[in-house]
Amino acid sequence: MKINKYVLISAIILILGIGIVILHNQGPVLNNDNNGMTSNSGVVREVIANNSGEPGTVEVIRNIGNPNGKKIAYVVGVHPLEHQTHETLVKLLPTIKNLNYSYDIYIINVTQNVGHYGDGSSDNNLGRQNGQNLAYKYVYPQIVNGNYSLVIDVHSNVGAYPYKTFVFSPVTEGLGEKYASKVASSCANVTYYQPASTTSGPYLTIPLNQHGIPAFYYEEYSFATQNEKNVRMLQIIHAVDALNL
Numbered sequence: 001m002k003i004n005k006y007v008l009i010s011a012i013i014l015i016l017g018i019g020i021v022i023l024h025n026q027g028p029v030l031n032n033d034n035n036g037m038t039s040n041s042g043v044v045r046e047v048i049a050n051n052s053g054e055p056g057t058v059e060v061i062r063n064i065g066n067p068n069g070k071k072i073a074y075v076v077g078v079h080p081l082e083h084q085t086h087e088t089l090v091k092l093l094p095t096i097k098n099l100n101y102s103y104d105i106y107i108i109n110v111t112q113n114v115g116h117y118g119d120g121s122s123d124n125n126l127g128r129q130n131g132q133n134l135a136y137k138y139v140y141p142q143i144v145n146g147n148y149s150l151v152i153d154v155h156s157n158v159g160a161y162p163y164k165t166f167v168f169s170p171v172t173e174g175l176g177e178k179y180a181s182k183v184a185s186s187c188a189n190v191t192y193y194q195p196a197s198t199t200s201g202p203y204l205t206i207p208l209n210q211h212g213i214p215a216f217y218y219e220e221y222s223f224a225t226q227n228e229k230n231v232r233m234l235q236i237i238h239a240v241d242a243l244n245l
Ligand SMILES: [Zn+2]
Pocket: 078, 079, 082, 155, 156, 200
């Protein structure tokens, strides 16, 4: 039997079309954007400061996790030399499924006087001050007005403290301290340890706590391997997400 070629072509087109529709409908909810970041459809990345007079830019990635959950902000980039730990959070958090809370990540990108380890002034170099200034000018107001239940400021250190990996709130006897203590108790090799002073506290975590927004630091060890950073960051992410806010 000879089948009309137009019928045959129509049938093939129809079958292909149905196949495409089925594949499309079965496509994952998660998708990959140009950065290779896995994100759900509500996640957006915005530039919130990009002014030529500033020593860097500020971005935010919004709406990671449960869109109906309470809001938590992570802040990275206050101290630019600590970028490996910052990148670890930005890489991992959007890949976690079934988060309880809704997360925004504020990203400070210092471009002037970033500095380098071993320059002899790691506590005082201009890059650190640049990041602190950008945090106070652009991140702090958005968080104060953003209805957040918790803020975590992500840092790393070169090992000059009694502990290499720790959490703490610079303001004691508040929810920031309570939540940080709970997170420490949930994570292997993460201690609650409050240094005598911090250089960045007055620019973010101290005023946030004073305005009733619990905020604490996560300090990773700068020279831990990337695998160690990954494992610890995942513990922190899950411990934070398990908090009863
Ligand atoms: Zn730092």
